[in-house]
Amino acid sequence: MPLAISNIFWSQEEDDKALPLARSSGAKGIEVAPTRIAPWGELNVRKAKDYRQRLKDLDLQIPSLQAILYGCKDMQLLGEEDAFNRLLEHFKFVAEIAGHLGAMRLVFGAPKYRLRGALGEKEAFDLAVKRLGPVAQIMKDAGVTLVFEAVPATYGCDFIQSTQEARQLVKAVNHDGLRLHLDIGAMITAQEEPETLVQKSASLLSHVHFSVPGLGFLTELGDIGVALDSALVSINYAGWIALEIMPQKEALENLEKMILLARGTFIHTLAGES
Structure with a gap:
């Protein structure tokens, strides 16, 4: 199971330095x-x-996308029909782009x-189940998967605030095009127990973010990290772990440190990375 890092961590102007540094520090994807x-x-x-070729030349893959609605207007999963239809059209476009990025x-x-x-x-849960079905089908048709994050x-969210709630939603939709995303920062905020959560989510879990509450620089997770590492190994998790850190002025100076910290935290999960 390989390690990636989100490119929101550094500025676009820092790409030429950050991308090769991420690879040399042990990340296999962006x-x-x-x-x-x-x-x-x-x-x-x-x-x-x-862009895919640019990263391939650096021996980097693109396992995932985030901020897939950043800057979009008049789109809502649970809003009026017109707002949802605009969301559907946007998802069709993003799914196509994702396919070409790999x-x-x-x-x-x-x-x-x-x-x-x-x-x-x-009401919101029932409507989400109804509407995420067509969204999931769009993803499946494009050969990609939407992973739902608590x-x-x-962060201003009033719908699906815990991983347990996200798991219940994904299970209710029951579609191959929709799977569960585990955000460690959200898990910590919700005070969810790592081992039980991962075990219950084994059949649905498809992506993981290593983040901390507030999305600042990563820190040691202590016993939580040990439990997560063990739990992911126990379910034979084969997906990616992506580091998520909000934009930081000192990203380049800390990039290698963040990757090494992640590798140390998930030492057993990453042992068989490919």
Whole structure:
């Protein structure tokens, strides 16, 4: 199971230094925010293929995308029909781009695009199950998978704030095009027990973010890290672990340190990486 790092950590101007440094430090992939390739209105298949080749030349893969709704307007998972239809059309485009990038997992966090509005919790859950079915089919048709991420209330989220809730949602949708994403920072915030959570999620878990609450520089996880490493090994987790850190001015100076910290935290999970 290989290690990746999200390119939101450093600035676009730092790509030429950050990308080779990430590889030499032990990362095998880059989780990509699509608008770091080009703005939505300018992003196309050719630019996606060119970016993929750029990373391939550095011996880097693109296992996943994040920030897949960044900067988009008038789109909502749980909003009016028109807003949902715009979301569907955008997902079709992003799924196509993901395929050309070789990115098999698309992380759906985006708290402001899944707000409940006036809906109660059960109403929102039922509507999400209904609407995520067509979304999942779009992903499957494109040969990719949407992975649903729990987002804590501290980020302005009011729908699916814990990994347990995300697991229940993915299970209810019951579609190959939708799987579970484990965000470690969200797990810590929700005070979820790592071993039990991972064991219950074994058949649905498809992607992992190593993050900390607040998305700052990564820190030692202590007993939580040991438990997570052991739990992921116990379920034979074969997906990627991607480091997620919000943009930092001193990203380049800390990039190698972050990757080495992750490798030390998941020493057994990463032992068989390919």
